[in-house]
Amino acid sequence: MRFVILHILCEGQTEERFVKEDLSPYLRQFNIYPKPILLLTSKKKNARGGMLSYAQAKRDLMILRRQYRDNDNERHLFTTMFDFYALPDDFPCFKESSHYSNIRDRISFIETEFAKDMGFDAFIPYIQLHEFESLLFVNITKLESDYPLSRTQIRNLKEETDIYGDPELINDSPATAPSKRIIKALEQNYNYNKVQSGAAITTLIGMESLLDNCRHFKEWVEQLKSLANKYD
Numbered sequence: 001m002r003f004v005i006l007h008i009l010c011e012g013q014t015e016e017r018f019v020k021e022d023l024s025p026y027l028r029q030f031n032i033y034p035k036p037i038l039l040l041t042s043k044k045k046n047a048r049g050g051m052l053s054y055a056q057a058k059r060d061l062m063i064l065r066r067q068y069r070d071n072d073n074e075r076h077l078f079t080t081m082f083d084f085y086a087l088p089d090d091f092p093c094f095k096e097s098s099h100y101s102n103i104r105d106r107i108s109f110i111e112t113e114f115a116k117d118m119g120f121d122a123f124i125p126y127i128q129l130h131e132f133e134s135l136l137f138v139n140i141t142k143l144e145s146d147y148p149l150s151r152t153q154i155r156n157l158k159e160e161t162d163i164y165g166d167p168e169l170i171n172d173s174p175a176t177a178p179s180k181r182i183i184k185a186l187e188q189n190y191n192y193n194k195v196q197s198g199a200a201i202t203t204l205i206g207m208e209s210l211l212d213n214c215r216h217f218k219e220w221v222e223q224l225k226s227l228a229n230k231y232d
Helices: 013-028 054-067 103-118 132-138 140-145 148-164 178-186 194-205 207-213 215-229
Strands: 003-010 032-038 040-042 074-083
Touching (some): 003 054, 013 132, 013 194, 013 207, 054 074, 103 215, 132 140, 132 207, 140 178, 140 194, 148 178, 194 207, 207 215
Parallel strands (some): 003 032
């Protein structure tokens, strides 16, 4: 049986930490071993993290593809964890995707065109709806563990966003994206620590709850498990 090594190109440190602390323990049950890699922002400065352009993402993925090859013991798969919020508009067919009124159809279209442009079967693109913090809204009151002085504001935030009925559908304007809502709720007492709190809160929520409540996220995880099973 070959080990399945899953290389996950992450947009930032929050996603990287989530992969290490939450996604990896879950996927290892299925003989999948994730390895998060941060996007390279500046080769000269060796700076990583932050999405600047599609060309940046494609470059990093192609480098990974050349660097890691299948052998008798390992099968290498590749994926991404990027936010749709502020996604660079040079992604394949990004502008054409605006023709879709349903956000899930739009994301699916972009991911399909992304996979086509990369051009290899071992790649499964994933774009988070709308951004990583959407996952926290599965149970946003868990934020109280990190920010106890903002308990009232967090409860109000929950009431405001419950109307969406789906954390992945909380919209992505500069004022109302999931992370912007959290920052606003906490600003009276705290500065929101995105990297530290992101994975800490998703850990408290638990992978099963994330999968049960975030359809697009679940589809990605199930696709990874399905593809990996082909190489048992």
